[in-house]
Amino acid sequence: MHASAESPILQLEGVRKLYAQNGQVIEALAGIDLTVTRGTIQGVIGFSGAGKSTLLRCISGIEQPEAGRVIVAGTDLAHQQGDALRQARRQIGVVFQHLNLLRSRTVAGNIALGLELARQPRAAIRARVAELLAWFGLEDKASQYPSQLSGGQRQRVAIARALSLQPAVLLTDEPTSALDNETTASVLNLLRRVRDDFHVTILLITHDLESVRVLCDRVAVLEAGRIAEEGSVEDVLLAPKSSAARRLVHSGAELDPASAIPQQLSATVIEVKVIGELAAEPLLWQLTTSHGVQVNILRAQIDRLNQTAYAFFVIQLAGSQASVEEAIGSLIRKGIHVNRVASEASA
Amino acid sequence: MSELAGLLWQATLETVDMVAISALFSALGGLVGGVLLVATEKDGIAAAPVFHRSLAAIVNIGRSIPFIILMVAVVPLTRLIVGTSIGTDAAIVPLILAAVPYVSRLVESALLEVDKGVVEAVISMGATPWQVVTRVYLPEAVPALIRALTIMTITLISYSAMAGAIGGGGLGDLAIRYGYQRFRPDVTLSVVVVLVAMVQVLQFAGDRLSRYLDRR
Numbered sequence: 001m002h003a004s005a006e007s008p009i010l011q012l013e014g015v016r017k018l019y020a021q022n023g024q025v026i027e028a029l030a031g032i033d034l035t036v037t038r039g040t041i042q043g044v045i046g047f048s049g050a051g052k053s054t055l056l057r058c059i060s061g062i063e064q065p066e067a068g069r070v071i072v073a074g075t076d077l078a079h080q081q082g083d084a085l086r087q088a089r090r091q092i093g094v095v096f097q098h099l100n101l102l103r104s105r106t107v108a109g110n111i112a113l114g115l116e117l118a119r120q121p122r123a124a125i126r127a128r129v130a131e132l133l134a135w136f137g138l139e140d141k142a143s144q145y146p147s148q149l150s151g152g153q154r155q156r157v158a159i160a161r162a163l164s165l166q167p168a169v170l171l172t173d174e175p176t177s178a179l180d181n182e183t184t185a186s187v188l189n190l191l192r193r194v195r196d197d198f199h200v201t202i203l204l205i206t207h208d209l210e211s212v213r214v215l216c217d218r219v220a221v222l223e224a225g226r227i228a229e230e231g232s233v234e235d236v237l238l239a240p241k242s243s244a245a246r247r248l249v250h251s252g253a254e255l256d257p258a259s260a261i262p263q264q265l266s267a268t269v270i271e272v273k274v275i276g277e278l279a280a281e282p283l284l285w286q287l288t289t290s291h292g293v294q295v296n297i298l299r300a301q302i303d304r305l306n307q308t309a310y311a312f313f314v315i316q317l318a319g320s321q322a323s324v325e326e327a328i329g330s331l332i333r334k335g336i337h338v339n340r341v342a343s344e345a346s347a
Numbered sequence: 348m349s350e351l352a353g354l355l356w357q358a359t360l361e362t363v364d365m366v367a368i369s370a371l372f373s374a375l376g377g378l379v380g381g382v383l384l385v386a387t388e389k390d391g392i393a394a395a396p397v398f399h400r401s402l403a404a405i406v407n408i409g410r411s412i413p414f415i416i417l418m419v420a421v422v423p424l425t426r427l428i429v430g431t432s433i434g435t436d437a438a439i440v441p442l443i444l445a446a447v448p449y450v451s452r453l454v455e456s457a458l459l460e461v462d463k464g465v466v467e468a469v470i471s472m473g474a475t476p477w478q479v480v481t482r483v484y485l486p487e488a489v490p491a492l493i494r495a496l497t498i499m500t501i502t503l504i505s506y507s508a509m510a511g512a513i514g515g516g517g518l519g520d521l522a523i524r525y526g527y528q529r530f531r532p533d534v535t536l537s538v539v540v541v542l543v544a545m546v547q548v549l550q551f552a553g554d555r556l557s558r559y560l561d562r563r
Contacts, residue, residue, distance in 0.1 A: 060471045086473040100468035103562045104486040113482065114472040145562045165472070 008071075009168050009201045010036040010059070015068035015078070017054050017225075028054040029065065030225035036169075036218075041195055041202045043212040043233070045248060046222035052205050055222065056173050059203065061089040073168040090118065093162030093200075097174040099154055101146040107157050108133065108142040114164045132160040135197070152183045156190070163198055170200045176211050188215045209248060213237060213305055221245040234305050238273055238312075239337065268324050269298065272313040273337040279311040283331070291327040293319035314341065354521060355537050362517035362545075365435045365442065365507045370500050372439075373446035377499065378492075380406065380447060381454025382480055392466065393476040409448030414506050417445050418513055438515035442506055450499045457491035458484050490561040497553025501546050508542065518542060 017029040028051050036042045046052050057063040058070055061077045070077040075088045101110050108129050115125040133139045136156045146154055155175065162170055172191065176184040188211060195202050204216060212219050212233060219237070220230040223244035229236055240246045274283065279302060284295045296316040303310060317324045331338050380402070386392050387399040412420070418441040422432045425440040461484055469483050485492070511519025518538045526535030 062467055062471050086475065089471055090473045092471070094468065094471045096464060096468055098462075098464050100462065100464040102465055102469075102483065102487060104489060113469065117469070117472055117474045117478055117482070147563055 007038050008035045009038040009073055010034075010042075010203065011069070011071040012059070013069040013071070015055075015058055015065045015070060017051075017058055017063070017065045019054075027225055029058065031068070032222075032225075032227055034220055034227060034230065036201055036203065038201055039195065039199065040218055041192070041204060041216045043204045043206065043216035043219035044222055045206055045209065045212050045219055046244075047207060047248070050222040051225040052207070052222060053173070054225075056094070056171060056205050059169075060092050060094045060171055061085060090114070090165045091168045093165065093167035093170045095155075095158045095162045095170065095172040095175055097177060099146075099158040101154060101157060101161070103146050106143050106145055107138055107149070110146065110157055111160045111164055114161065118165060128164060132164060136160045151179055152186065155179070155183075155187055159190070159194065163194070163200065166198075168201060170194065170198075170202045171205070172202065173205050174207070175204065176206070176208060184211070185214075191215060209237070213303075221248060234275065234308055234310075237305060238275060238310060268317045268328075269341040270315060270317065270328060271339040271341055272311075272315060272331060273339075274311040274313075275337075276308060276310070278334060278336065279309040283311075283334075283336070284313070284315065287317070287327045287330070291319075291323050291330065293317045293323050293327045351534060351537060354525065354534070355518075355541060358516075358518045358521040358538070359541055361435045361520075362504065362507055365438050365510070365515070365517055366500065366503045369439045369442035369446060369507070370496075370503055372443045373450050373499060373503065374496055376443065376447035377450025377454050377495075378485075380451025381458060382484065384451060384455040385458045385484065386476060386480065392470070392479045406448040406451050409444070410452070412445075414441070414445050414509055415512065417441050418510060418515075433514045435516040438507060438510035438517070442503060442510065445506060446499060446503055449502065450495070453495035453498060454492065457488045457495045460491050461487045490557040490563075493553055493557040493560065497549060497557075500549055500553075504542065504545055504549075 012032045012034040015029050015032040016027065019026045019028050032051075032055065034042075034044075044052065044055065054063075058065050058078075059072075061070075061080075064078050068078060072088065072091045075091065077085070077088050080088050102113065105113065111132050112125050112129045115128055120128075129142075133142055136159070138153065138156060138160065141149060141153060141157075146157065149157065159170075159172075170191075175187055175191065179187060191202060191204070192215060194200065204211060206212060216233050218231065219233050221228045221236065221240075221242060221244050223242075228242040228244035229240065236245055237249055240249050272283075274281075284297070287293055287295050294317070296318065297313060298316055299312075299314040301312045317327055319327075328338055328340075383402055384399065384406070387395040387402070389396055389399070391399075418438075421441050421444060425432050425437050428440055429436045431437050465487060466479060466483055469479055474482065507515070507517055508519030508522070509515075511517060511521070511523050514520065518541060522535050522538040525531045526538065
């Protein structure tokens with residue numbers, strides 16, 4: 001939606017990274033292809049060990065892959081050395097999982113660091129730091145040390161520091177892992193505003209489905225060093241195609257519908273996914289009034305993905321075979337995704 | 348009594364002189380050595396494994412020679428640099444030679460305490476190896492470096508007392524010539540009291556400064 005130009009800002013092409021561990025060679029990244037368009041908030045989600053941190057290190061230019069290309073704003077990081085590599089690294093601002101602020105420097109000193117390393121003139125550094133302090137609401141903390149700040153404040157300092165050199169891509173590693181629910185929500189909200197105000201593309205590397213759901217436009221599912229699935233957040237979360245994505249989507253909510261069916265009941269159980277405006281309609285009520293079936297809700301969830309409303313139900317339909325089929329048919333005709341979990345479950 | 352006080356004062360000044368000058372050069376040499384050890388490591392910011400192994404070997408050799416032997420062994424070098432092999436100036440040469448390898452290891456372990464993640468963060472911001480040393484390693488390690496330099500200075504005080512054995516001057520020399528050779532236990536006791544006081548003051552000051560500068 002923000003990628004109106006549709007121009008790629010970050011391209012990964014066949015990125016492979018090997019590690020030697022106890023004399024064995026481990027393939028941490030087994031050929032990653034990913035294109036991120038300008039202005040997108042792209043999630044990369046995976047269980048631990050999927051290769052997320054290796055991917056972060058390759059994209060940020062801390063390490064270089066054995067094969068493939070990492071193209072950021074037109075420059076291939078994987079094939080640069082020396083000063084050219086150092087220059088290219090500045091196109092990516094990284095917010096590390098552990099923030100990695102310098103404890104010997106004040107808030108202002110931490111934000112100024114990248115500018116100092118780039119040997120910018122003093123006046124320019126001071127102006128940029130003041131601008132970032134103001135945007136992040138940290139003016140009164142400028143001369144404090146990181147140890148004197150709260151977790152959320154430290155997070156803001158780390159984001160401000162990563163933005164100091166006006167990078168094309170902001171890479172955030174598990175930005176919410178150390179925060180409580182309230183702070184998590186405000187950090188995710190902050191990142192969205194950062195994208196809009198700083199015109200930066202954001203890559204969010206996480207294991208947390210909730211962060212992806214709330215923040216991302218698109219998401220790539222990483223498993224065993226490969227991208228198992230990539231698409232819009234709506235598509236991947238509501239209709240996951242790969243088994244890796246399905247496991248991720250279901251692991252948090254333990255949405256195994258069959259397990260929710262009471263053993264003594266005998267009827268047809270269906271999973272219903274409603275996306276968009278239809279989610280607000282009284283669908284279940286219509287099933288009862290129009291088709292004369294009894295509806296028993298086993299599980300229900302109504303929520304928003306970005307701006308899209310969606311509803312997810314597991315319902316049990318009881319009634320004559322014909323009326324149940326008719327009810328299911330009416331849902332499908334409305335464009336609603338229906339999945340039969342069990343027919344005559346107790347049988 | 349005033350004779351003893353005069354002798355003690357003179358010897359204390361000599362010791363302070365020896366320790367101050369050798370501490371300055373040992374600290375400089377040790378900082379260079381420690382930074383090189385950390386930077387040239389296999390995963391270091393300027394990895395150079397062959398150089399690292401050679402430097403580590405030299406440091407280990409330097410550390411394994413007992414000070415009393417080193418002092419005698421470097422007499423020709425001392426003569427070359429200072430012009431004499433007797434006196435406080437002459438003692439400074441072996442003191443520095445003995446301390447630099449030791450301080451290099453102390454500095455190395457102080458620098459290794461610096462969070463690897465912070466080093467990586469700064470590298471990802473486009474820092475050169477030199478910038479990583481001057482902007483991250485040294486400033487982030489200041490409290491640990493002060494503790495290391497405190498240990499170094501105290502070690503130099505005890506080494507400098509040994510230098511008395513070969514006519515190096517200072518408190519050790521006084522204890523040997525008067526206390527031991529002329530049977531004056533009051534001199535020996537006074538020397539020990541002064542040395543203990545010096546060590547206590549240094550350790551206290553070092554701890555306070557280190558804690559004051561610690562931003563953890």
